[in-house]
Amino acid sequence: MRIGVLAFYGRQKKPVASNRIYGLCQGLSKQGLEVYLFTIPTSLGSEECFDLSFCKDIVEFSAFPIPFSLYEMGRRMLQKVVLRGLFPRSLEAQRARERTRWLSAFQEIRKKLWHWRYSSPVFRDDTKSGGYFVFRGFTALKLLRYIWENNVRVLFTSHGPSMSHELGLYLKRKMGTDIYWVADFRDPMVGDSYVFIESSKKLRKLQRDTFVFADLVTMVSHSMIQDALEFARAEGIDVDKKKFFCLYNGFSAVNLVPDSVEGFLPAKKLRVSYTGTIYPGKQDLTTLLHALSHLSETERQDVEFVYAGRQADFVRRLVEEHHLSSCCRVLGEVSKETALQIQRSSDVLLLLKSDDDRGIFTGKYFEYLSSGRPILVLGDKDEEFNKVALNMGGVRIVPNGSRGVKEIVEILKALLTKDIDSQERIWTLFGERKMEEVNRFHWDYLSRCLYERIVRDLEDGVFIT
Numbered sequence: 001m002r003i004g005v006l007a008f009y010g011r012q013k014k015p016v017a018s019n020r021i022y023g024l025c026q027g028l029s030k031q032g033l034e035v036y037l038f039t040i041p042t043s044l045g046s047e048e049c050f051d052l053s054f055c056k057d058i059v060e061f062s063a064f065p066i067p068f069s070l071y072e073m074g075r076r077m078l079q080k081v082v083l084r085g086l087f088p089r090s091l092e093a094q095r096a097r098e099r100t101r102w103l104s105a106f107q108e109i110r111k112k113l114w115h116w117r118y119s120s121p122v123f124r125d126d127t128k129s130g131g132y133f134v135f136r137g138f139t140a141l142k143l144l145r146y147i148w149e150n151n152v153r154v155l156f157t158s159h160g161p162s163m164s165h166e167l168g169l170y171l172k173r174k175m176g177t178d179i180y181w182v183a184d185f186r187d188p189m190v191g192d193s194y195v196f197i198e199s200s201k202k203l204r205k206l207q208r209d210t211f212v213f214a215d216l217v218t219m220v221s222h223s224m225i226q227d228a229l230e231f232a233r234a235e236g237i238d239v240d241k242k243k244f245f246c247l248y249n250g251f252s253a254v255n256l257v258p259d260s261v262e263g264f265l266p267a268k269k270l271r272v273s274y275t276g277t278i279y280p281g282k283q284d285l286t287t288l289l290h291a292l293s294h295l296s297e298t299e300r301q302d303v304e305f306v307y308a309g310r311q312a313d314f315v316r317r318l319v320e321e322h323h324l325s326s327c328c329r330v331l332g333e334v335s336k337e338t339a340l341q342i343q344r345s346s347d348v349l350l351l352l353k354s355d356d357d358r359g360i361f362t363g364k365y366f367e368y369l370s371s372g373r374p375i376l377v378l379g380d381k382d383e384e385f386n387k388v389a390l391n392m393g394g395v396r397i398v399p400n401g402s403r404g405v406k407e408i409v410e411i412l413k414a415l416l417t418k419d420i421d422s423q424e425r426i427w428t429l430f431g432e433r434k435m436e437e438v439n440r441f442h443w444d445y446l447s448r449c450l451y452e453r454i455v456r457d458l459e460d461g462v463f464i465t
Contacts, residue, residue: 001032001033001034001153001154001455002033002034002036002056002150002151002152002153002154003028003033003034003035003036003152003153003154003155003156004036004037004038004143004147004152004154004155004156005021005024005025005028005035005036005037005038005156005158006038006039006143006155006156006157006158006164006167006168007021007037007038007039007157007158007164008039008040008123008158008160008161008163008164009021009039009158010022010025010037010039010050010052011037011039011042011049011050011052011058012042012044012048012049012050013048013049013050013336014048014335014336016276016362016363016364016367017186017363018050019249019251019252019363019366019367020158020186020249020250020363021037021158022050022052022252023250023251023252023443023446023447024156024443024446024447024450025037025052025054025055026054026252026443026447027252027443027444027446027447027448028447028450028451029054029055030444030447031447031448031451033451034056035054035055035056036055036056036057036058036059036146036150036152037052037055037057037058037059038059038061038143039058039059039060039061040060040061040063040123040132040134041060041061041063041065041132043065057150059142059143059146061132061134061135061139061142062134062135062138062139062142063123063132063133063134063135063139064132064133064135065131065132066122066131066132066133074122121133121134121135121136121163122134123161123163134163136163136166136167139167140167140170140171143167143171144170144171144174144175147171147175147179148175152179153179153180153458154179154180154182154454154458155168155171155172155179155180155181155182156182156184157181157182157183157184158184158186159183159184159185159186159187159189160186160187160189162189162203162206165183165189165206165210166206168181168183168210168214169206169209169210169213172213172214173213180215180216180454180457180458181213181214181215181216182214182215182216182217182218182450182454183210183214183216183217183218184217184218184219184247185217185218185219185220185224185228186220186249188224188227189203189206189207189210190203190204190207190231204235207231208232208235208237211228211232211237211239211243212237212239214243215243215457216243216244216245216453216454216457217243217244217245218244218245218246218247218450219244219245219246219247220246220247220248220249220359220360220361221246221248221359221360221361221384221385222246222359222384223358223359223382223384224358224359225241225244225246226359227358227359228244229241229244245450245453247446247449247450248361248441248446249361249362249363249365249366249441250366250441250442250443250445250446251366251367251369251370251441251442251443252370252442252443252444269301269302269303269304270302270303270304270347270348270412270415270416271304271305271306271345271346271347271348272288272303272304272305272306272346272347272348272349272350272376273305273306273307273308273342273343273345273346273348273349273350274305274306274307274308274309274349274350274351274352275308275309275334275339275342275343275349275364276308276309276339276364277309277310277311278307278309278310278311278314278315278352279311279354280311280314282354282356283352283353283354283378283379284352284378284379284400285315285318285352285378286318286322287378287398287400287401287404287405287408288305288350288378288408289318289319289322289324289328290322290405291404291405291408291409291412292305292322292324292327292328292412293322293323293324294405294409295409295412295413299412299413299416300324300326300327301326301327302416303327303412303416304327304328304329305324305327305328305329305350306328306329306331306342306346307328307329307330307331308331308332308333308334308338308339308342309332309333310332310333312330312331312332312333315330316330340367340371343367343368343371343373344371344372344373346373347373347374347415347426348373348374348375348376348415348426348430349368349371349373349374349375349376350375350376350378351364351365351368351375351376351377351378352378352379353377353378353379353380353381353382353385354379354381355379355381355400356381357379357381357382357385358382358383358384359382359384359385360382360385361385361388365385365389366441369392369394369438369441372433374394374395374396374426374427374429374430375389375394375395375396375430376395376396376398376408376411376430377389377395377396377397377398378398378400378404378408379397379399379400380397380398380399380400381399390431391434391437392433392434392437392438392441393430393431393432393433393434393437394427394430394431394432394433395430395431396411396429396430396431398411411429414429415429
C-alpha cells in the first residue's frame with residue numbers, strides 16, 4: 001500500500017511538531033507501507049534535517065524562496081501591529097485583557113491580519129533561514145498528478161498550518177473514492193485556547209468541510225474529539241463519531257542525542273529545566289519562581305533552574321522581579337541537540353500546563369518522556385492528561401498558585417536532603433515509570449494502530465464520495 005503524508009513539518013529537526021510526522025512516517029514504513037512525503041522545500045543543511053531515507057520519495061511543494069532579511073522584516077512589522085500587547089507582563093494582566101472586547105477599527109484590522117497570518121501561503125522554513133511563498137494552485141495540481149501517476153491510495157494531511165487540509169480537501173474532491181483521506185489535527189483549527197483571537201469564518205468553514213469530506217479524522221486526545229463533535233453539532237453537520245480516531249503524540253528514536261554538549265554535562269546542583277516555548281498569559285512560570293524564593297539562600301545555592309526557549313526576555317524579567325538571577329539560567333532558543341542534552345543532564349523537567357487545557361498532549365511532553373527523566377507538571381486542570389501521565393508514572397502534577405508553591409517547596413527540600421541516594425530519592429518522589437504503559441506511546445505502536453484502522457476501513461469500503 002502507498003500512503004502520501006502531506007505536512008509542512010517533518011524533516012526540520014528543531015520544531016517539536018516535526019517529531020509527529022517523522023515518527024509516523026518511520027512507523028508506517030515499518031508496517032510495510034511505501035511512504036511518500038509531500039512537504040515544503042528547505043534551505044537547511046543535512047545536519048538540521050532528519051534522515052528520511054525510509055521514505056519512498058519526497059515531493060516538494062511549488063514555492064518561491066523568501067530571503068531571511070525580507071522575511072524577518074515582514075515578520076517584525078506584522079508582529080508590531082498584530083501581536084503588540086498580546087503577551088503582557090503577567091498572568092493577571094492577560095486575564096484582564098481577555099475580559100475586554102475588540103471594539104475599535106484598529107483592533108478589527110489587527111484581527112484581520114491575525115487571521116491572514118494563520119492562513120497565509122507564507123511558511124517559515126526555520127527560525128534562521130527565511131521562508132517560502134507556497135503557490136496553492138500549482139502545488140495542488142502537482143500533487144494531484146503525482147498521486148494519480150504513482151497510484152497513492154491513502155492521503156494523510158496534518159494541521160497546522162491550515163493549508164495542508166486545504167490541499168487535502170481539494171485532492172479528495174477531485175479523486176473521490178480513489179483516495180482515502182486521513183485529516184490529522186495536531187492542534188485545534190477552531191477553539192485553540194493558545195490563540196488569543198477567535199477563529200475566522202474561513203477556518204470554521206474549512207474545519208466543517210474537512211469533517212464532512214475526510215474518511216478519517218485523527219486528533220491527539222479524546223477530549224479534542226469531544227470538542228470536535230460539539231463543534232459539528234453547533235455547525236449543524238451530521239458527523240459519525242466513528243469517523244474520529246485518537247492518535248496521540250508519541251516518541252521515537254528521533255530523540256536520541258550525542259553523549260554530551262559542552263556546558264550541559266550533569267550538574268553538581270539540583271537542575272530543574274524547561275525547554276520549549278512559553279505562552280505568557282496561558283502558562284504560569286511564577287509558581288515555580290515563588291517556590292524558589294521560599295528556599296533559604298543556602299538551599300538556592302544548590303538549585304539551578306534552566307530555561308531554554310522563546311520568550312526569553314519575558315522570562316528574564318520574571319526572574320529579575322523575583323531576584324533569582326543567581327540560581328536561574330535563561331538561555332533563549334537553542335539547537336535541538338542542545339535542548340535534548342539539557343533534558344538528559346537535568347534531575348527534573350518542568351512542563352507548564354494552562355488551567356484552560358483540556359486533553360492537550362503536546363509533543364514536548366513525549367519528548368520529555370523519552371529523556372528518561374522525572375517530569376514536574378505545573379497545572380492540574382487537564383483531567384485526561386493527568387490520568388494518562390499518572391498511569392505512566394515518573395511525574396508529579398501540582399496546581400498553579402499558592403498550593404503549588406507549597407508542594408514544589410516540599411519537593412525541592414526533599415530532593416536537597418543529603419542523607420539519601422539522589423536517584424532513589426527522585427524516583428521515590430515522582431514514582432517509578434511503567435514502561436509497558438510508556439511503550440504504548442512509541443510511534444511504532446501508534447503507527448500500527450493507525451495502519452490497522454485504515455486497512456479495516458479500506459476492506460469495508462468506507463469512503464466519503
